[in-house]
Amino acid sequence: MTQGAQPRPHVIILNGVGSVGKSSTARALQSIATKRFLYVAMDAFLEMLPPSMLDHPDGLQFQRGERDGKPAIAIEAGPVLSRTMRGMRHAVAAMAAQGNNLIVDEVMLDDAPAQEYRALLKAFDLRMVGLFAPLDVLEARERARGDREIGLARWQYDRVHRGMRYDLELDTTAMPPQACAERIRAQFGL
Secondary structure (H helix, E strand, O other), X not given: OOOOOOOOOEEEEEEOOOOOOXXXXXXXXXXXXXXXXXXXXXXXXXXXXXXXXXXXXXXXXXXXXXXXXXXXXXXXXXXXXXXXXXXXXXXXXXXXXXXXXXXXXXXXXXXXXXXXXXHHOOOOEEEEEEEEOOHHHHHHHHHHHOXXXXXXXXXXXXXXXXXXXXXXXXXXXXXXXXXXXXXXXXXXXX
């Protein structure tokens, strides 16, 4: 698609620890933005993995342990998962290249994926948004959800935001998803 007179597509990347409220914020933003946004969920790409790749060294491997006397589950990405996640980043760029506005829900464990997003999406209006909450709140949400391994939030907590540069940071304990979405919309004129 030629950019010409068309405005550059917006890509909003929501990064945060599991159970911080990325999905809820993304859905709320979709419903209030004046522009049409597609929602790209990291979980949809993880669900593409064959079941045999879960808890497998080539896919997504969980290392169960403890930190500070509580469950902590480390994640190790094998080559199949690594390719899947690189594919997700390239798919996001391909969708934006077709003129789609996107909200992406991600858990980036270091700055490398963010750097790849920045390189792939330099022709678009890219905004990185960090979603934060205290560890005890994340762990309570993790337990309440019932669809997460208990201990993922504890392991991710010190990793997800390390070295990251954001255009906006939001505390999801102080602001529910609708308020976070309203702040993102106002901040970036969506």
